[in-house]
Amino acid sequence: DAGITQSPRHKVTETGTPVTLRCHQTENHRYMYWYRQDPGHGLRLIHYSYGVKDTDKGEVSDGYSVSRSKTEDFLLTLESATSSQTSVYFCAISGTDGTGRLGNEQFFGPGTRLTVL
């Protein structure tokens, strides 16, 4: 299995509180991603990173921010959690092909189940 961990694995929080989820990799992969997965919507991209301090928005980025200060860590922050952000969050990583472009597969972490009351 690819070396990718997420913490915490489960979290219950209250509306309005800040929450930070951590993704840590030991593969030295360039690309890192945060997704949320909800019934009927599948995996939706929140934010992604294509290098240290290089990040961009995905399709559902409102209410989320990210930071990547070193290759191995990608943090997802909910500045003020809302009930609509109750979801399962997956981090994923991807390496590069021989030309430095995005690699051919993603490796996923175990997920974080977040409940916002």
Next chain:
Amino acid sequence: SQKIEQNSEALNIQEGKTATLTCNYTNYSPAYLQWYRQDPGRGPVFLLLIRENEKEKRKERLKVTFDTTLKQSLFHITASQPADSATYLCALEPSGTYKYIFGTGTRLKVLA
């Protein structure tokens, strides 16, 4: 608008039969398409990738086809087993981006 669609209804088949799952996309021109398997409570796991210049790709009991004219990929599991029961996701990388777009997945149940 850009979409990637999979049959949202669950697919139930008898053990030993071939399961066929469909992935359709619109307004993308991907260089390749991927298939993943996801078990309940776990992250997706990569299975196969097929490139735009490949018509078919095989791996053990798995076979994927890719028709860029129809904008469709088919995923086949031959001699299916109850252990193949899972949700299967297709994904593509829109050209020139650093990200993947996933379909909503199809849940497969293989009945013993």
